[in-house]
Amino acid sequence: MWRLIKLVLILVVLAALSFVAYAYFGPLLGADFSPPKETVTVPVELDL
Numbered sequence: 001m002w003r004l005i006k007l008v009l010i011l012v013v014l015a016a017l018s019f020v021a022y023a024y025f026g027p028l029l030g031a032d033f034s035p036p037k038e039t040v041t042v043p044v045e046l047d048l
Contacts (some may be wrong), residue, residue: 026033 022031023044
């Protein structure tokens with residue numbers, strides 16, 4: 001049972017490190033993390 005817990009813990013740590021590495025090196029590899037730029041206009045009615 002301890003082997004299974006240790007394996008899962010190691011996989012979680014490796015996944016977290018890979019997400020951090022992708023966040024840092026993704027833009028260098030061509031990934032674009034910027035949000036789409038568009039103006040959103042929504043009328044708001046206040047019931048007073």
